[in-house]
Amino acid sequence: MFELVEISKRYGDRQALHPTSLRLASGTTYAIVGPSGCGKSTLLRLMIGLISPDSGHILFENKPLSEHNVQVLRHQIGLVIQEGGLFPHLTARANVTLMAGYLGWPADRIERRVRQVAELTQFPQDGLERYPAQLSGGQRQRTSLMRALMLDPDLLLLDEPLGALDPLTRFQLQTELRDIFRQLQKTVVLVTHDMGEAAYLGDSLILLREGRMVQQGTIDELLDRPADPFVSSFLHAHRSPLEEREA
Amino acid sequence: MRWIAVVLGLLLLACVPLSCRPRPEIAIGSKKFTESVILGEIVSQLADSCQVTAHHYRELGGTRLLFDALRNGDIDIYPEYSGTIVQEILAGERLLDDQAMRAALQQRGIGISRPLGFNNTYALAMHEDTAEDLGITTISDLAAHPQLRLRFSNEFMDRADGWPGLRQRYDFPQRDVKGMDHDLAYRQLDAGMVDVIDAYTTDAKIEFYNLRLLQDDRRHFPRYDAVLLYRANLADRQPEFMETLRQISGRIAEPTIRAMNSRTELDGVTETQVAVDFLQSSLGIHTQVEPDSVARRIVRHTREHLDLVRKSLIPAILVAIPLGIWAARQPATGQIILATVGVVQTIPALALLVMLMTPVNLLGLSSLGDGSITAVVALFLYSLLPIVRNTATGLRDISPPLRESAIALGLPATARLRLIELPLASPTILAGVKTAAVINIGFATLGALIGAGGYGQPILTGIRLNSTALILEGALPAAALALLTQGLFELAQGWLIPQGLRLKASS
Numbered sequence: 001m002f003e004l005v006e007i008s009k010r011y012g013d014r015q016a017l018h019p020t021s022l023r024l025a026s027g028t029t030y031a032i033v034g035p036s037g038c039g040k041s042t043l044l045r046l047m048i049g050l051i052s053p054d055s056g057h058i059l060f061e062n063k064p065l066s067e068h069n070v071q072v073l074r075h076q077i078g079l080v081i082q083e084g085g086l087f088p089h090l091t092a093r094a095n096v097t098l099m100a101g102y103l104g105w106p107a108d109r110i111e112r113r114v115r116q117v118a119e120l121t122q123f124p125q126d127g128l129e130r131y132p133a134q135l136s137g138g139q140r141q142r143t144s145l146m147r148a149l150m151l152d153p154d155l156l157l158l159d160e161p162l163g164a165l166d167p168l169t170r171f172q173l174q175t176e177l178r179d180i181f182r183q184l185q186k187t188v189v190l191v192t193h194d195m196g197e198a199a200y201l202g203d204s205l206i207l208l209r210e211g212r213m214v215q216q217g218t219i220d221e222l223l224d225r226p227a228d229p230f231v232s233s234f235l236h237a238h239r240s241p242l243e244e245r246e247a
Numbered sequence: 248m249r250w251i252a253v254v255l256g257l258l259l260l261a262c263v264p265l266s267c268r269p270r271p272e273i274a275i276g277s278k279k280f281t282e283s284v285i286l287g288e289i290v291s292q293l294a295d296s297c298q299v300t301a302h303h304y305r306e307l308g309g310t311r312l313l314f315d316a317l318r319n320g321d322i323d324i325y326p327e328y329s330g331t332i333v334q335e336i337l338a339g340e341r342l343l344d345d346q347a348m349r350a351a352l353q354q355r356g357i358g359i360s361r362p363l364g365f366n367n368t369y370a371l372a373m374h375e376d377t378a379e380d381l382g383i384t385t386i387s388d389l390a391a392h393p394q395l396r397l398r399f400s401n402e403f404m405d406r407a408d409g410w411p412g413l414r415q416r417y418d419f420p421q422r423d424v425k426g427m428d429h430d431l432a433y434r435q436l437d438a439g440m441v442d443v444i445d446a447y448t449t450d451a452k453i454e455f456y457n458l459r460l461l462q463d464d465r466r467h468f469p470r471y472d473a474v475l476l477y478r479a480n481l482a483d484r485q486p487e488f489m490e491t492l493r494q495i496s497g498r499i500a501e502p503t504i505r506a507m508n509s510r511t512e513l514d515g516v517t518e519t520q521v522a523v524d525f526l527q528s529s530l531g532i533h534t535q536v537e538p539d540s541v542a543r544r545i546v547r548h549t550r551e552h553l554d555l556v557r558k559s560l561i562p563a564i565l566v567a568i569p570l571g572i573w574a575a576r577q578p579a580t581g582q583i584i585l586a587t588v589g590v591v592q593t594i595p596a597l598a599l600l601v602m603l604m605t606p607v608n609l610l611g612l613s614s615l616g617d618g619s620i621t622a623v624v625a626l627f628l629y630s631l632l633p634i635v636r637n638t639a640t641g642l643r644d645i646s647p648p649l650r651e652s653a654i655a656l657g658l659p660a661t662a663r664l665r666l667i668e669l670p671l672a673s674p675t676i677l678a679g680v681k682t683a684a685v686i687n688i689g690f691a692t693l694g695a696l697i698g699a700g701g702y703g704q705p706i707l708t709g710i711r712l713n714s715t716a717l718i719l720e721g722a723l724p725a726a727a728l729a730l731l732t733q734g735l736f737e738l739a740q741g742w743l744i745p746q747g748l749r750l751k752a753s754s
Contacts, residue, residue, distance in 0.1 A: 048655050074657030085652035089670045089745035098666065099656050131747035147656075 001026045001187060002047070002155060007056035009042050016042045017211045019056060024155075029181050029188040031202025033195055035234070038208040040191045044159050047189065048077055061154075075099065078148025082160040084140040086132040092143045093128040096150050103151075117146040120180060138169040145180075156188045162197065174200055195235055207231055249743065250669075254565070261561035271302040273485060274615070276313050276325035276698070279306045280429070281511050281518065281711060282367065282449060282504060286326035286473065288522035289495065292534045296526070297488045304615055304698030305518075306707050308597050309402060310335060312604065312697070314476075318355060319608040321615040323478050328367060328471035332359075334408035353479065360475040361496035365449060365504050368471040369403065370460040372446035374436060378459040385464040386417055393420035395442040400429035403445045408469060410445075416467040430710055449501055451509035473499070491532075498529055512712055544705065545724055551700035552728065555691040556684070559626030563687075564680055567631045571638020571676070572664065581639055588631040596693040599625045619699040622691075629690050630683040637679025641672030674744050681736040688729045692721065702728075 695703030709717030
């Protein structure tokens with residue numbers, strides 16, 4: 001349903017993304033992982049048209065993404081970024097309903113949909129009237145997720161959505177996100193630098209390094225048949241406190 | 248919705264006429280010094296005695312401004328001096344006699360009265376004691392004392408018959424020569440801070456400060472016979488008034504005018520009262536003076552001041568915010584816009600007013616008096632910079648994640664501006680408007696230079712008469728108005744800035 005064909009992006013002297021092709025199948029959760037500066041955020045920004053590729057093209061449901069249709073396509077894509085990107089002058093409810101209101105949805109339809117997404121993300125009803133500054137970090141991310149889901153998009157893009165949260169909240173939200181993704185059966189692209197999170201949430205993992213795709217596959221494929229020594233070293237580059245005690 | 252209400256409210260406020268004084272049948276002008284104001288008042292009282300409605304625009308900015316106003320028809324008559332006409336106003340024409348001067352004025356549609364009876368020429372003045380010590384009696388004697396500090400009024404510094412001509416004629420050795428406000432110069436002379444100043448021969452302060460007028464031994468200064476300049480059509484429009492006006496020709500001798508100047512400047516009698524007394528005693532003409540209490544004056548000045556502020560500030564807000572948006576969108580154009588409104592800020596007030604008078608007149612708008620479009624346009628221009636700059640900065644400083652979140656939602660550019668960017672920038676924009684309002688209230692005192700009144704009027708008169716009470720009568724309400732405006736903006740912030748932006752982050 002979403003296809004990137006030989007797209008590349010250069011910032012000045014730096015090739016942020018070498019020509020890369022990628023097919024996203026419906027209902028699958030993709031986790032793009034890699035170290036800082038590997039091009040994972042660039043890839044995501046290209047998908048929603050925040051930047052345009054220097055070469056190649058992007059097909060969304062077999063239609064090429066262009067200046068003319070990008071505005072409408074964005075209504076079918078939900079985006080969640082680190083720290084939420086919530087508008088501080090709007091309440092949680094106003095943030096969530098901004099686009100629906102702009103598109104002229106009737107009030108009762110908006111209300112129904114808000115209740116649905118609030119339930120789905122387990123967002124407390126009384127938090128809807130609060131401003132972002134009055135919400136906790138976890139609640140802000142839930143609000144951002146509600147906003148992304150409001151128009152019932154076909155594609156959900158998440159750019160380090162849990163990056164700024166404390167470990168406990170992060171752990172809890174990871175669990176909830178997996179439930180939500182399974183429930184919704186949407187195509188999801190998650191960008192993260194945390195291998196554990198990628199393995200936990202992603203059906204398919206895409207490992208990037210210096211603007212190139214190193215390997216794509218399930219966690220088992222990556223563990224059992226690494227395409228490159230880098231894949232193995234990245235998979236093992238994390239610590240657990242239990243290790244310390246055993247050592 | 249709130250913002251639409253604000254814009255509509257502002258438009259309404261800018262357009263509603265608060266005062267609509269009709270143009271008087273005769274508009275009289277006078278210069279910024281007491282003698283001119285007294286002569287203007289005499290003309291004004293004469294008009295009253297003929298049952299003609301007249302308005303006296305006192306203390307206008309300068310000779311050029313007055314003469315242009317007369318030619319444009321903003322005023323009908325004002326007191327002038329023959330020397331100024333020949334040496335300054337029509338300097339390019341090299342007029343040799345009165346006949347030639349009369350003809351040159353006639354060509355411009357301007358008539359000239361017979362001399363009023365006194366010659367108020369320029370003179371150089373020194374403190375009597377200093378002059379005695381140094382043995383100086385003539386201007387030529389100054390050549391032997393190069394250490395003397397010379398301070399001349401700004402107009403004297405610029406005029407062909409002032410300092411430039413005087414220096415050529417006498418070949419002065421002094422290095423320390425500067426321009427200074429005339430009234431300040433007297434005080435500095437008295438305090439011993441300066442040595443030589445320019446003075447008028449009919450000046451009341453000469454005796455008061457015990458000054459010696461230096462003899463013009465090389466006959467540099469021409470005669471400055473007081474006359475009235477008027478629009479040629481005035482004789483047809485107001486024949487009875489013109490007939491009455493002729494009676495004062497030759498009736499104001501030098502001791503008479505010096506006594507009148509002295510009554511106002513030293514005894515604190517109003518120019519109006521002095522004029523009434525003169526007409527009564529010399530010509531037997533009785534006129535009434537309306538009593539004018541301090542409270543009534545303050546109310547009048549407040550109304551005039553607020554009128555200038557609202558007519559200039561509100562259009563400035565409505566123009567500057569879109570300019571700021573434009574500047575934020577296109578940084579290259581933005582540089583040009585900001586540089587342009589910045590340069591306007593550096594033009595001195597009087598220069599800007601004189602520059603604006605001609606275009607304002609070509610458009611057929613009133614350039615003098617209350618509701619003076621000239622003053623309004625000048626204030627409008629002065630108010631642009633803070634608003635344009637803050638709007639552009641406020642929009643540019645929105646964090647990239649928020650900007651991109653709005654794009655990613657699929658909002659078109661205009662909706663992003665309205666729903667996201669302007670609300671986010673609103674605290675900065677409002678701060679710019681507040682700065683502009685306070686600057687505007689301060690600058691609006693310049694309205695007095697052009698007859699628009701306001702708090703600048705008592706300040707101007709107070710400086711001229713060395714009256715602290717009068718200066719405070721303008722300065723205190725102006726400061727109070729600025730503070731009040733600050734306070735109103737604090738209140739408006741609570742209403743206009745989205746609540747979410749006024750919260751501190753919780754974690």
